């Protein structure tokens with residue numbers, strides 16, 4: 233790709249942007265051409281010489297042709313349509329098992345923020361013809377780290393056996409208890425203030441609760 237020379241710095245930003253866009257499109261076409269020559273060497277050579285390809289070829293059904301940018305494309309029947317750019321009227325043919333094809337699918341998957349998979353597939357189909365696109369997209373979606381994390385379901389840990397006190401059937405209430413203290417809180421007794429602690433007794437078997445106040449020191453209770 234031709235590098236932008238130092239004189240481009242004197243140009244207006246819009247011209248520089250257009251130049252960069254042109255170069256990007258040219259680089260894209262070079263990349264497509266390289267991939268297509270690797271994947272369809274015989275068909276590309278025949279079509280380059282304006283000769284027909286074999287009926288058994290997968291590209292025959294697509295009425296493939298090489299456009300002015302040297303990219304192999306699907307011949308669509310919308311040439312008379314005036315509102316679509318010529319570059320996107322005919323989809324670029326990409327092989328399904330090429331790394332760049334995976335990158336293209338990944339790009340659209342990421343641009344859709346890992347959601348709207350059908351929209352992503354439709355957007356890809358606007359520009360590219362990839363055999364078995366839906367299957368490849370599903371595979372790419374399956375190995376996407378972010379999608380995997382998003383779809384994962386937390387697995388609760390296996391709980392241990394309940395203690396004997398929790399299962400002591402036919403025993404008196406509060407036969408097995410758990411004690412919780414809280415406080416101290418200052419309460420008024422006559423004209424003075426005293427400390428009080430709250431105590432909660434929980435029956436481990438029936439889960440009955442007994443609540444009371446204590447006027448002893450915590451040290452005495454322990």
Ligand SMILES: [Zn+2]
Nearest residue numbers: 346376378379
């Ligand atoms: Zn994803």
